Amino acid sequence: MAMARVAAAVLGLAVLLPTAAFPCGALHLQRPDNTMASKLLGTWLYVAGAAQFPQHLLEMLLIDHGHLHVEPHAGEQQLLITQRVAVGDQCLTNNSTYFEITTSNTTLVKHAKTQQTMGTLMNLRSDDVLLIQYQLQRERTYLGLYLYARNLSASTAHREEFEHHAKCLGLSKEEIVYAPWKTELCQVKEIEEENNPCTEPAAAVTASPPPGTHQPESTGS
Template sequence: MARVGVAAVLGLAALLLPTAPSPCPPPRPSNTTASKLLGTWLYVAGAAQLPQHLLEMLLIDHGHLLVEPGAGEQELLITQSVAVGDQCLTNNSTYFEIAAGNTTLVKHAKTHQTVGTLMNLSSEDVLLIQYQLQRERTYLGLYLYARNLSTSTAHQEEMELHAKHLGLGKGEIVYAPWKTELCPVKETEEGTSPCTAAVTASPPAGTHQPGSVGNPHLAGQ
């Protein structure tokens, strides 16, 4: 049940499975947009049109995206990790594609079908991804990621504005509480090969936790 729920939350078509070790990635892309997307993005919040998916978001304690260079400058590999219950589940079945006009699409690795779009925001330190969840009709979902957990009020307001356009209110946005440490967050050192060294990135002491405000379901737990 948890695996199916997480797959729906992340807008994936396949069940979440452990990610197999991968060889050293190609050199960093020269495309400016692609270069800004590389690295680790922490999961902050989600919102969805389908009540079932909204409830599934409540199962997530924390998560992150690791974006790495792909085969070409226009493609970036995505490894998604989420902590659900006592498990850390990972998946690498999607990738970013930098299309014409720097439009960034999320595509399925096997079918190459578009499953989401990266929305334009005022800051380069946050990502807002709009997913298309296919059921009997198309349901939309929003997922907010940031470089660190101290997201500003302005970033949360932008999330709320995009959610409003989907017919969702503040009470339907679920913020991740980040109470456990099941999914280690690793950041590649600048200028160092990812095959030789990496450092662990964790929220600094005293950092605002996304789950503490804006989420009536998780606040106070």
């Protein structure tokens, strides 16, 4: 029961605010074009996270692996995000968030019911990686940064770029956690079969999302 409570806390939705300006010239918002929606579709594997909020840092240490799956939702401006994350012996799922590609040339992560902005897609030099910045308001503003990739062979350059962005936001190396991927509890092929029942299953791979409202589910090996 204790692990279940911890697992639920890992992905508890926080009230998050839009990204603010930071004194780092290399840090930019992702500027979407007409191909942005198609570039975001499909499965993204969780590589690493960085967080200032102590509870989120602890939660990231408990995550083994996870992934997010992006699919069309309401035209090309909104893309549904389905997330899975493995904590202990549980695979937790959330589909309450979506990407919104806005007319102001930013891509936001928003909560499906409240329409609150939870994060912003940041700019990286490759279409094979995603960098999402979050802000959590408590007694002060806490920052979070999450790195995803199309596969687990994210290059050294991509990791260095992620760490550079984290440093720009005032996040130290001690606040960065890379997912160990020791198990295959959450399998991508299962979520792709659920979202696309007529398609053939994909290879079994996994990764982890930022905090969200997840509920436990039973998974096969």
